[in-house]
Amino acid sequence: MSIEKPLSFDAIIAAAETLKGIARETPLLESALLNEQLGRRLLVKPECLQLTGSFKFRGAYNTLAGLPAAQRAQGVVAFSSGNHAQGVALAARMFDVPAVIIMPADAPRLKIDNTRSYGADVILYDRNTEDREAICRDLSESQGLTLVKPYDQVSVIAGQGTVGLEISQQCHAIGVTPNAVFVPCGGGGLTSGVATALSTASPETQVVGVEPSDFDDTVRSLDAGERLGVAAGGASACDALLSPMPGEITFPILQARDVRATSVTDDQAFQAMQVAYESLKLVAEPGGAVALAAALAPTFADYAGIDPTSTVVAVISGGNVDADMFARALLRAKQDG
Amino acid sequence: MSIEKPLSFDAIIAAAETLKGIARETPLLESALLNEQLGRRLLVKPECLQLTGSFKFRGAYNTLAGLPAAQRAQGVVAFSSGNHAQGVALAARMFDVPAVIIMPADAPRLKIDNTRSYGADVILYDRNTEDREAICRDLSESQGLTLVKPYDQVSVIAGQGTVGLEISQQCHAIGVTPNAVFVPCGGGGLTSGVATALSTASPETQVVGVEPSDFDDTVRSLDAGERLGVAAGGASACDALLSPMPGEITFPILQARDVRATSVTDDQAFQAMQVAYESLKLVAEPGGAVALAAALAPTFADYAGIDPTSTVVAVISGGNVDADMFARALLRAKQDG
Numbered sequence: 001m002s003i004e005k006p007l008s009f010d011a012i013i014a015a016a017e018t019l020k021g022i023a024r025e026t027p028l029l030e031s032a033l034l035n036e037q038l039g040r041r042l043l044v045k046p047e048c049l050q051l052t053g054s055f056k057f058r059g060a061y062n063t064l065a066g067l068p069a070a071q072r073a074q075g076v077v078a079f080s081s082g083n084h085a086q087g088v089a090l091a092a093r094m095f096d097v098p099a100v101i102i103m104p105a106d107a108p109r110l111k112i113d114n115t116r117s118y119g120a121d122v123i124l125y126d127r128n129t130e131d132r133e134a135i136c137r138d139l140s141e142s143q144g145l146t147l148v149k150p151y152d153q154v155s156v157i158a159g160q161g162t163v164g165l166e167i168s169q170q171c172h173a174i175g176v177t178p179n180a181v182f183v184p185c186g187g188g189g190l191t192s193g194v195a196t197a198l199s200t201a202s203p204e205t206q207v208v209g210v211e212p213s214d215f216d217d218t219v220r221s222l223d224a225g226e227r228l229g230v231a232a233g234g235a236s237a238c239d240a241l242l243s244p245m246p247g248e249i250t251f252p253i254l255q256a257r258d259v260r261a262t263s264v265t266d267d268q269a270f271q272a273m274q275v276a277y278e279s280l281k282l283v284a285e286p287g288g289a290v291a292l293a294a295a296l297a298p299t300f301a302d303y304a305g306i307d308p309t310s311t312v313v314a315v316i317s318g319g320n321v322d323a324d325m326f327a328r329a330l331l332r333a334k335q336d337g
Numbered sequence: 338m339s340i341e342k343p344l345s346f347d348a349i350i351a352a353a354e355t356l357k358g359i360a361r362e363t364p365l366l367e368s369a370l371l372n373e374q375l376g377r378r379l380l381v382k383p384e385c386l387q388l389t390g391s392f393k394f395r396g397a398y399n400t401l402a403g404l405p406a407a408q409r410a411q412g413v414v415a416f417s418s419g420n421h422a423q424g425v426a427l428a429a430r431m432f433d434v435p436a437v438i439i440m441p442a443d444a445p446r447l448k449i450d451n452t453r454s455y456g457a458d459v460i461l462y463d464r465n466t467e468d469r470e471a472i473c474r475d476l477s478e479s480q481g482l483t484l485v486k487p488y489d490q491v492s493v494i495a496g497q498g499t500v501g502l503e504i505s506q507q508c509h510a511i512g513v514t515p516n517a518v519f520v521p522c523g524g525g526g527l528t529s530g531v532a533t534a535l536s537t538a539s540p541e542t543q544v545v546g547v548e549p550s551d552f553d554d555t556v557r558s559l560d561a562g563e564r565l566g567v568a569a570g571g572a573s574a575c576d577a578l579l580s581p582m583p584g585e586i587t588f589p590i591l592q593a594r595d596v597r598a599t600s601v602t603d604d605q606a607f608q609a610m611q612v613a614y615e616s617l618k619l620v621a622e623p624g625g626a627v628a629l630a631a632a633l634a635p636t637f638a639d640y641a642g643i644d645p646t647s648t649v650v651a652v653i654s655g656g657n658v659d660a661d662m663f664a665r666a667l668l669r670a671k672q673d674g
Contacts (some may be wrong), residue, residue: 027364033454048618117370281385281656283618319618329662
């Protein structure tokens with residue numbers, strides 16, 4: 001790892017080539033009514049429409065594609081609350097190699113079921129008493145499986161960076177240079193990938209990582225200039241974004257690319273799910289909706305230093321949410337609104 | 338009107354040219370897991386992602402674009418339960434001309450609110466005691482407004498037919514010839530447009546119109562060989578598909594293009610909404626989901642005469658559904674499933 005050259009733009013271009021005709025090029029959507037209400041142009045990149053319902057498929061497939069064939073044939077292992085799990089499971093299935101996925105027992109039902117449906121061997125662990133990385137390591141050693149990390153791996157970040165590449169190309173096609181791109185931020189794989197892509201493809205664009213307020217480790221780490229963990233005892237419905245600390249590889253990229261970060265409450269995420277539902281007809285999961293939530297916030301210009309009449313892009317990173325939770329979010333946001 | 342030459346393929350090509358860069362070219366989506374469960378390939382054309390949240394914008398814009406400028410400047414009038422209303426309202430706004438929309442007082446709140454938000458003057462009427470066509474005629478005469486019909490107008494049907502054109506082009510691009518395309522069917526504008534497009538662009542493809550079971554006028558009319566009305570006293574949550582009889586212009590097209598028709602229950606529509614939610618992360622309204630419901634039905638091969646291992650396309654025609662209803666559909670389908 002090197003801070004000076006953490007991940008090259010060319011690696012993202014190569015990932016885009018690898019994913020061509022395999023991953024979906026998700027469209028860039030907007031709502032005339034929503035733009036009018038906001039007084040600015042808001043473009044949404046719906047990675048909930050990606051294969052497996054989240055952007056995670058991109059990094060997983062790109063990583064498997066880059067493994068030597070003999071090593072890949074032995075199989076892969078991953079730990080994940082659900083979206084990376086599904087991404088790795090589908091990629092493994094496409095390459096017809098085994099996949100073992102370590103998931104927390106309290107992950108959303110839909111994510112566990114789908115991961116199994118893609119043919120992966122799912123091992124559930126207790127988030128409070130067991131160490132997923134140790135389980136993973138044991139499996140990797142005993143069965144010869146290659147670990148596919150959820151974010152702290154260059155091939156994974158390069159795959160996620162293709163989201164940024166597509167945003168720049170799609171904005172260019174409609175003659176727009178976005179002032180900011182808001183990205184849901186857990187371990188920082190998507191945010192650092194998008195920032196790397198845009199720093200070359202759209203250097204005037206500010207990238208903003210968005211976290212749940214109880215898991216604002218990136219906000220605090222960028223402020224402090226070093227990797228800090230989250231405060232103990234936090235909770236959030238954004239199950240995809242519960243990483244305790246920015247990644248070793250991702251964090252220096254965020255710093256080098258001048259990424260900013262902010263956080264939103266779960267209620268703001270639920271309201272953003274309602275906006276995605278009503279204005280764009282999209283299903284967003286809570287963690288998938290945080291960037292949209294930040295882009296919708298009236299004060300977003302303050303923390304991002306962005307002209308309030310500007311054009312912004314928000315990535316909806318995933319849509320894997322149980323029906324009960326989705327219904328609750330819709331009705332809750334409605335009561336509030 | 339002529340039965341021999343009801344609507345030309347060239348008119349649809351011209352409509353596509355008119356709509357280029359204006360309407361959205363909606364993608365063709367699928368789910369690997371869903372395909373596996375079904376044992377066939379199911380492609381979904383999500384017109385819920387179209388501007389205004391339904392395909393209706395296509396026909397409305399194409400119609401306004403075709404009016405002489407002086408006539409268009411006087412304004413337009415339409416009657417609609419909501420999707421055509423929004424389509425006409427947005428098209429009128431784009432041309433900066435007035436629009437008056439006659440809507441039933443019991444139309445979904447979201448549809449009424451959105452139509453107003455697009456700047457249209459909305460007049461609510463009582464579905465049981467007032468004649469919307471008479472209200473429309475009076476307005477048309479007194480204010481010089483041009484009527485944009487919801488389906489029984491060639492320029493409208495040509496616009497909706499661009500959905501079929503895109504389906505054929507998108508299928509061609511992935512090397513697939515669909516055995517059948519399922520289309521939600523109310524007055525028959527979308528179904529007759531899609532059938533006209535595909536009869537030239539993909540002649541091996543069977544078009545199947547799908548209705549709510551209490552509003553199966555097209556099923557009965559095609560069986561009888563003449564336009565028949567629905568039985569009295571029917572009810573359905575599919576508010577977009579409550580037309581009482583196939584159109585004068587649309588019906589002969591359905592006959593000439595060998596369209597078949599079938600119907601689904603409201604519960605099947607709710608289950609399809611749940612499938613669109615879970616497998617595709619899309620919001621479908623009840624009427625928008627009926628074609629998907631038919632394509633999901635295990636017995637669909639029987640009524641459509643289609644090889645059960647074939648590739649089929651289902652159009653989701655719209656996604657404008659109130660949050661209460663959507664939440665109910667998700668939880669109801671979940672209980673049943």
